[in-house]
Amino acid sequence: MDHVRLGRTNLMVSPVGLGCGGYSRLGMGESKDSSTAEGVVKHALDLGINYFDTARAYGTEEVVGKIVHCQRSEVVISTKTMFRDKGGDYMPAEKLVESLEKSLARMNTDYVDVFSFHGVMPQDLDYCVEEYVPVLQQQIQLGKIRYLGITESFRQDPTHEMLQRAVPVGCFDVAMVGFNFLNSGARDQVFPDCLRHDVGTQVMHAVRRALSNPAVLMQNIEQLISTGEIDKGVVNNDDPLKFLTGHPGVKSVIEAAYRYCRYEPGVSLVLTGTGSVDHLTSNVAALTAPPLPDELMSELDRVFGKVTSVSGD
């Protein structure tokens, strides 16, 4: 797999990253055991993936650390810290350092490549920048973090209010952005600034539930028709993605969903979250396939281009 540059970090990464969270959590979200999860991480390495996104909150740091340990310098590990306690109050900054130390111990490594604030809402941004960033920058000086990142909560902030303000601030080298063909708002709202500031991006929610589960897709479409974000006349009520699945150049909705994201200007890499080695194999094939045909890109944008209220959950 050819590698791509992760913005100004200059890290060279596979254009596919293994998402170790989401609903799957490497299969552990579906009660599969850690040996299944280890198999998924091993398979990712075999397929040429060198980027792994995990988080303390996912419970998958140990699995990632265990499997990538023997080739640590060849992989890029992204992990995250929460910053509010269970009661919803901001944690003292020392707790974030503690969280970093625990992540390092769980992954049996001395450093994290990308350390991100997890699920920052618009109202959290100033506090994170003023109170926590200086403390984490000290950890960069100590060599425990290479680059700082920030992730949004796409479900609660589907118009990217937080990232629109965070990217120009200048202290975040990597942003995790929600983007898929149901809600492609980041194309105008986030990616141009990421390109301008040379911020590396990792796409989440490329498929999520709406694009992997037809019943959830139908619920989303009904909601979007009711809000006027989709024109009733432009979708086939029984099979709203018939134009996509009926196209000879497309294998499935999921394949098209990953390909839709991969070549977007401003996207560095696309995360795929799965607990299945077979799904991972086909998702890597999708993400290394050529772009979707232009007529499909146009049709997807004609149908869904006005959507700003859903994340694909």
Ligand SMILES: NC(=O)c1ccc[n+]([C@@H]2O[C@H](COP(=O)([O-])OP(=O)(O)OC[C@H]3O[C@@H](n4cnc5c(N)ncnc54)[C@H](OP(=O)(O)O)[C@@H]3O)[C@@H](O)[C@H]2O)c1
């Ligand atoms: N705020 C944040 O920081 C934040 C929030 C959300 C996500 N993330 C990160 O982004 C990553 C990606 O998001 P995501 O996990 O939701 O991933 P995703 O790739 O958008 O969607 C994954 C879902 O699609 C299913 N799926 C994937 N490939 C499939 C296939 N070929 N056939 C059928 N079903 C398939 C998976 O189920 P199976 O397991 O059955 O394949 C899973 O339910 C996460 O893992 C996490 O690392 C971060």
